[in-house]
Amino acid sequence: MGSKAKQKLPKSGQESKPLSQLLQVPAGPVSLAGFDPSATPGYVGKGKADAAGRTADLGAELSRLQEMLFANGRNDPVSAPKVLLVLQGMDTSGKGGVVRHVMGLVDPQGVALASFKAPSAIERKHHYLWRIRQALPQAGSIGVFDRSHYEDVLVVRVENLVDEAVWEKRYEEINRFEQRLVASGTKVVKCMLQVSFAEQKARLAARLDDPTKYWKYNPSDVDARAKWPAYQEAYEALLERCNTEAAPWHVVPSDRKWYRNWAIAELLRESLAGLDLSWPKPGYDLAVERDRVAKS
Numbered sequence: 001m002g003s004k005a006k007q008k009l010p011k012s013g014q015e016s017k018p019l020s021q022l023l024q025v026p027a028g029p030v031s032l033a034g035f036d037p038s039a040t041p042g043y044v045g046k047g048k049a050d051a052a053g054r055t056a057d058l059g060a061e062l063s064r065l066q067e068m069l070f071a072n073g074r075n076d077p078v079s080a081p082k083v084l085l086v087l088q089g090m091d092t093s094g095k096g097g098v099v100r101h102v103m104g105l106v107d108p109q110g111v112a113l114a115s116f117k118a119p120s121a122i123e124r125k126h127h128y129l130w131r132i133r134q135a136l137p138q139a140g141s142i143g144v145f146d147r148s149h150y151e152d153v154l155v156v157r158v159e160n161l162v163d164e165a166v167w168e169k170r171y172e173e174i175n176r177f178e179q180r181l182v183a184s185g186t187k188v189v190k191c192m193l194q195v196s197f198a199e200q201k202a203r204l205a206a207r208l209d210d211p212t213k214y215w216k217y218n219p220s221d222v223d224a225r226a227k228w229p230a231y232q233e234a235y236e237a238l239l240e241r242c243n244t245e246a247a248p249w250h251v252v253p254s255d256r257k258w259y260r261n262w263a264i265a266e267l268l269r270e271s272l273a274g275l276d277l278s279w280p281k282p283g284y285d286l287a288v289e290r291d292r293v294a295k296s
Helices: 019-023 048-075 095-101 130-134 149-153 164-168 170-183 197-208 211-216 220-225 228-241 257-274 286-295
Strands: 082-089 111-115 142-146 186-194 249-253
Touching: 019 249, 019 257, 048 082, 048 257, 082 095, 082 257, 095 142, 095 257, 149 170, 149 228, 164 170, 170 186, 170 228, 186 257, 197 211, 197 220, 220 228, 228 249, 249 257
Parallel strands: 082 142, 082 186, 111 142, 186 249
Antiparallel strands: none
């Protein structure tokens, strides 16, 4: 991939730009060594002490914006906008935590969650994007991908599941796919949850020390740690090659869980607010219906 210039993550507390801009990956070569997984850019609170409260405070606005999005979908199920939140990251980076703590702030009836593990026998018979298309959000809803189509340029690349000639062409194919999504009215929010090698080790060890977390532990996670450099290189490639104007990437520092949750909540709030929605007008005569209700 040639030489890579290191990115400088904005200092904690910087407010000069929206968080989406602070965390957006700059165009050009990418080196994850230039991003600090313990940083807290854009956060102006007291850290962990008030993060839960600040994240909860976002919930009221998130709920209002999501309800407005949902209402527009009910009013116009064909062309109303939709949002797709893509979560990628190494094991223990907190994709499931984001789903619980952030998406739990909004009405579940307006959220569609899809988790993409190893493809099933049926899915293997189709193009790799086939199962992704089946899970895209409908008009007026928020779709959340816990892992995504990017597994097909991550795991398949590092684990040599397909030839390089196969996964190499997928970057541009994914770009075209996402461009069409955006053109059809989907706001795509892509977040790479960055966890450090040391923090991942600590979280894996914690799972083995807590009987309530045994189910989270997978021995294969340790095998993947042995391939950490290869996975980092694969992430750098997708962050560089699939970082488009239509669907840019954001690197979310995730060593601090409280910051990760707040940051994703704020990115989602920004995205919904950016749709500039309004409440749909009634498709009936308001005066007539008020009179009918009064007489009923």
